Amino acid sequence: MSMSEALTKALPLLYALERRGYETVFVGGCVRDTLLGKPLKDIDIATAALPEQVIAVFPQTIPTGLQHGTVTVVQEKETYEVTTFRTESAYERFRRPAQVEFVTALDEDLRRRDFTINSMAMRSDGAIVDPFGGQDDLRRRRLRCVGDADARLQEDALRIVRAVRFAAAYDLRIAPMTWRAIIRYRERLVHIAMERVGLELDKMIAGSRPNRAAALLASSGMLAWTKERLPAAMLDAAEAYAKAKAVRRHAAIAESPLAVASAGTGAAASAGRRMALIARTMRRLHLITDSEDRWAAVCAALSLRGGQASELFGLLKYSSQRSARLAAIMGLHEAMSLRLLSHTDAADAARDVMIAEETGIDSRTDEPELRAHWRLSVLKHGKPAAAGWLAVVGAIPELAFGTAGIGERVSSAEAKLNRLRESLQTMPACSVKELAVKGKDLLSLAGKPSGPWLGALLQRLLEAAALGRVPNERESLLAEAAALLQTKEREIE
Known part of the structure; x- marks a missing residue:
């Protein structure tokens, strides 16, 4: 197996330990992503050497987690985590092993891992060690626990959420036994810290298939079992999707998360339109480049106001800086979407005359009322929020213009957004x-x-x-x- 430049750069660490008689391999995600031809994020190394033996081999190390056998080695300004082969005893609080035991057999170390696609190793000569069929699962596009799925998910309840992330990120079907174990043990998420769940959700939102992740999260019902209760709008949408999927299993809706029929009248029709908007948003979320803007799109689709969106970020333990940025985008969204939805031609004409007189904006060349409202909203919420909001509604115009007849009004909506972009770029001052x-x-x-x-x-x-x-x-x-x-x-x- 040929190695990437990143793995080749790390090879001297393997050679150094091997020369001293310690079996040493690349392990986990870097092996999986190498097999898939994907860029590597982290390079993890596993070895038969004990932590103190690793420290003795390399001149610059950091004792990152000696109790778990992990030493960080610094080489050529890069850091690599080197962990001793180990087995794990019963887990405490459904997350951390109560005790680890260092071993010398690679297979024993691989057996303790979560999914087969993460339980492969690569030797320094490129040979793959795959005792649990991870390569075959990648070929079959299948996500499967190592060994007994019940045991793996009971050991560490966070794996319930990680299963969804991996299935979405790598376009994998979750194996039936693994899926049934997810349903059986989803209630154990109440034991997992919200920041850990938040980190997984963040990766899903930023991933290549957030739509698929949302579908699996909703279908599994796991969102109702987090340690701190998520917003009702999010839980209601997930439940509605799960019910719709159960009723309409014959329809191809697995890739349309939170989608329900918009037929009916009154409250039912309103709920249907709302769910259709959520479905549309999730299907197009990947078109938004910035993950922070993706979160704003999700919150807008769920009809969360600025304060509610900030509360969500607080629950997920995201930084106050991120929360403030999201709140600013949501505040601007509230101001602009209401105006855009009510901006009828008849009303425009009357308002434009008045605004043109007050502001000096030429009503013959633009929509003065809308542009004035836009610029005042930019002043209130900030230029970065304005740029983020434009990215969101540019990808999903229904969030600002509504779902009714949007197909026929696409060109009009795009024209309005283009004028708002131009207006933002030409503002003489934003602060x-x-x-x-x-x-x-x-x-x-x-x-x-x-x-x-x-x-x-x-x-x-x-x-x-x-x-x-x-x-x-x-x-x-x-x-x-x-x-x-x-x-x-x-x-x-």
Whole structure:
């Protein structure tokens, strides 16, 4: 088996240990991805050498997890995890082995692993060690636990979620016995820390087939058993998909997660349209490049508001920075989607005249009301949020324009979005920092100490510049500020 450049670069570590009589191999994901011709993310090495023996061989090491046999070796500015062959005793809290025992037999080490596709090793000469049929499972596009599926999933309940991620990422069918074990032990997810579940969901959303992952998550019912309860909208959508799939097994809906019929009237029709929108979103999620924007699309499809989306990220233990970015996109989505859905031709004409008079935007060349609303929304939520939202609705216009008749209105929707993109690119200023005047300029102009009035005045100037009513030039802005200070001082303060 030929090796990638990354594996070849790591070969000296194998040679160094082999020269001292320790069997050493590449193991796990790097072997799997090499067989599939995929780029490698991490390179894991397993060896018969004990941790202290590994440390003695290499000049620069980090004792990452000695109790579990893992030493990080630093070589040519790269880090590699080298772990001693081991077996594991009963697991504590359905996640971690209570005790590990170091062994010298490679097969024993491979036997403790989760799935056959992850239980292969590669020797330094490229030979594959595959005692559990991982290569055959890859050829058959099948995900199967090593040995007894019940035992593997009871040992570590996180494997229940990992099974879905691997099946989606590598387009694999989950073997019947493994799938039945997932259903049997899904309740054990209540023992798994939310940050671990969050990490797996994050990888699914960022993966090549998030739609497939969503289908499996919904079909399995596992989302209802997390340690902290996920938003009701997410659980309801998953349950609706599972019920629809059970009723319509003859239909090819396995690749259309959360899809239900939109037929009917009243509440049923509304629910159907909502589920159809979720299905459409999940099918097209892979078209969105940025994984953060993918999360925003999912939250929009689930009708989560900014605060609810932030709560979801909080449950999954994502960073506050990510949560704030998501909330900004969702806030802008709420502002823009409502306006776009209500932006009828008759209403446009009347509003455009009024907005054109107030802002100076030419109603003959654009949609002044919509553009003004857009630019003010950008000022409120930020340019990065605006760019993210455009990426989301560019891939899934139904999120902003609704599902009714979208097929006939695609060109109109694209035209509107293109105008919003152009408007964003040509905004004279998107933040106070981008104004041609600074706070000290206004303090000199006003001749009074700083106070709340200064921030309010800067915001007024920003809006005037963003809407194109005043050029973003120092003299023009100072003149506008002087006028505001003279005629609207009470409003500013």
